[in-house]
Amino acid sequence: MRTRLLYFPPTATIPRRSRKQTTNVVEPEFRAIVEMTDNRTMAQMLQAPIEGYEDAIVVPPINATNFELKQTLINLVQSNQFTGRQDPHNHLRFFNKVTSTFRHPEVPITTIKLLLFPFSLEGEARIWLDKEPPRSILMWKDLVSKLINQFFPPSKTTYLRNEITNFLQNPTKRLMKRGSVLRICSRNVLTMVFPSYTNWIHFTML
Template sequence: AIVVPPINANNFELKQTLINLVQSNQFTGRQDPHNYLRFFNKVTSTFRHPEVPNTTVKLLLFPFSLEGEARIWLDKEPPRSILTWEDLVSKFINQVFPPSKTTYLRNEITNFLQKSNETFNEAWERFKDLLRQCPHHGFSELHQLDTFYNALNPNDQDALDSAAGGNFLDKIPRECLSIIESKSKVRYSRIRVTDVRANANAPLSSSSHSNSFDLQQIAAALEDKLDIRMNRFEKSLNEMKNSIVTPTAPLKAVTKVCVTCGSNHSYNQCLLTRGGNDFPVFHDNI
């Protein structure tokens, strides 16, 4: 079924060690096909020939990688029906990963929701697992991030908004992903510390696991609220600082000048104004 392009290179041959490596981990039809293709691509990338494309090497090696139902499928394909590596991958995926399974996983991704007893880190890991199970889901990064954010509980949404300094989804996808990964790592490390402390202090009983989990949830929730309040306080403080206008020059003191004689006193204190007989003595300038 597979048509291998002509090979004009001299002294080209598939090493038996490479064939043995592929045959040591054959695809039977029960494994994840995408994981297997990643393994196969990694193995074949170790073999390079300057005059032979890597896709040709893959077409030659792929039949050795199948056994059982997967091998039967390839043998039943019409002669000369697979002309390129892309053709082979497409038919392989459609056979072992039918459209119905793709539809099911796409729906799981679209309808994803954080469980009531699920931490932020656990929800993020579960969401990524769904994406890995269906790498051809067709959802853009922005769509994936929007789906995950709207699937979270209000506390975790507030935590992301706080970390983003506003609406989380206003950030570009790369920044959103960085914030999520950062929050996930922090939350995971906090839970591990809380779990160790709870296990060290809790009595040995059948309820110790549930007590530990409750402590994890309470500690994580309190720390999230504290983070949110601190970020809001810092934001308000920065806004207050920005609203203060610094004068460009110091203000000069107001000097009293008499409109009658021009001396440094008020109009009411001037002797001329009050009709006195004492007149100021004027001198010539030096």
């Protein structure tokens, strides 16, 4: 029986399975973010923040003994609160009259005014005071200046000065405009618009 020997010639090459060329894939590098440990206690974490919540008015320290604001005085101040729509000069005059009834030998009157003034505001005026920067009002004159500039700005003063000047310079229109001018101008406003009080006397005598 003849058998056939199967062999590959010496020069023959063995076929190999073709492989697809693979590309090198660069895996993204993930860096661990280490957060700082919060060492606060639970009570400290639950505590409300106090930064930025200070009042605009800075009341000087009161070292007097047996000093307190009477509730009757607070009620009197609140009986005529300023909303921002009235004449601020009239409000300040009323407020000064009320505070003048209270005296303490060891407490300056300006300190008492700074303590009481927030009670005299409501509505738009109270919102204005709450939005003022913390600790921005150090003295009573600062508070008065801010109040006047907010609710009776220089532009309004200029407008009223022009209205009154035109009124005085046009005799034929005096009777028609007398009522309207009197409605928009109080005595306090006129004395501020016209430094000389004689103008107001001349105005009322026309």
